[in-house]
Amino acid sequence: MAGAAGVARGAAVAGAGGAARAAAAAAGPFFLDAFALRQWDDPAYQGPRLAHVPKQSFVERVAAAGGALVGGYAPFCKHVFVPNFCGLRVGVLEVGEQNRGLVRSGYLRRKEGELPVLSRWFDAGEVGELPEAKMLDVILYSREQIVLERAAQEGLSAAEAEAAVPPEPWGIISIKAQDEPFETPMQPITMMRNALGRAEGGSGVPLDREKYEESVKYWENRAPVV
Numbered sequence: 517m518a519g520a521a522g523v524a525r526g527a528a529v530a531g532a533g534g535a536a537r538a539a540a541a542a543a544g545p546f547f548l549d550a551f552a553l554r555q556w557d558d559p560a561y562q563g564p565r566l567a568h569v570p571k572q573s574f575v576e577r578v579a580a581a582g583g584a585l586v587g588g589y590a591p592f593c594k595h596v597f598v599p600n601f602c603g604l605r606v607g608v609l610e611v612g613e614q615n616r617g618l619v620r621s622g623y624l625r626r627k628e629g630e631l632p633v634l635s636r637w638f639d640a641g642e643v644g645e646l647p648e649a650k651m652l653d654v655i656l657y658s659r660e661q662i663v664l665e666r667a668a669q670e671g672l673s674a675a676e677a678e679a680a681v682p683p684e685p686w687g688i689i690s691i692k693a694q695d696e697p698f699e700t701p702m703q704p705i706t707m708m709r710n711a712l713g714r715a716e717g718g719s720g721v722p723l724d725r726e727k728y729e730e731s732v733k734y735w736e737n738r739a740p741v742v
Contacts, residue, residue: 540682541571544579549662549687562624562637562742564604564693575688577601578654585656585686589702590721592661594686596654597697604693605646608700609638611737618642619739629669630717633705638741646741649693653700656686661719668714701731703740 541548548571554561556571566574578598585594611619620639623632640646657665659681667677681687694700707728710718 541575542684543576545685547682547684547687549689551689569602592658594656595699598652600649600652606649607693608738608740636739638739640741650695651697653692655690657689659685662687665714701734704731
C-alpha cells in the first residue's frame with residue numbers, strides 16, 4: 517500500500533524474469549520486493565521516487581536502523597519507521613478551500629492487468645514545493661504472502677513462486693514519506709482492492725467496516741500528491 521500507492525502488491529517482474537529468482541537487494545531480514553522497484557526504476561511512477569539512492573544501500577540503512585517491526589493491517593504486514601535519510605518530500609496534503617480546485621480525479625491502474633479504480637490526487641506540479649518528510653514508513657510483507665501473491669497474479673505453480681522470491685523473511689513492498697512515526701490509514705479504495713483478492717492485485721484481506729469508516733474519515737479531507 518501505497519500514501520498514494522496503496523500496499524496491495526502486483527506482479528511487477530512478470531515480464532522480466534518469470535519464475536526465476538531475480539537478484540534482489542537484501543540485508544538483515546529484508547529484501548527489496550519487485551513491487552517496490554517501481555519507486556526506483558519506473559520514471560512514470562506516481563509517488564516518492566528513490567532513483568537517487570542505491571537499492572542495496574537503502575536496504576542496508578533500513579536494516580541498520582534496528583527499528584521494531586510494527587504490526588500492520590494484517591498479520592503478514594509490518595512497518596518499520598526510520599528517519600527520512602533520502603530527502604523525500606511529504607506525499608499527502610490536506611484539502612482546504614484554497615486548494616480544493618486543484619484536486620484531480622480519474623480511473624487509474626497501477627500495473628497492467630489490474631482493474632482501474634476511481635482515484636483523486638493533487639498534481640505535484642500545481643501545489644508548489646512540499647516540505648521534507650520527517651519519517652519513512654517502510655512497508656513489509658512476509659515472504660509467505662509474497663509467494664502466494666506471485667502465484668496468484670503470475671499464474672505460477674507453488675514451487676515456481678517459491679523459487680522466484682528471495683529467502684529473507686520480509687520483503688519491502690513500498691516506502692512512504694510522512695511526518696508521523698506511525699501507520700496512517702490505508703486509502704479506502706486500496707482496502708476495497710485488497711478485498712477483491714490476489715488475482716485482482718489485492719492481498720485477499722476481507723473488508724473491515726470499522727477500519728473502512730476510519731479510513732474515510734482520514735482521507736475525505738486529504739489527497740496524495742503525485
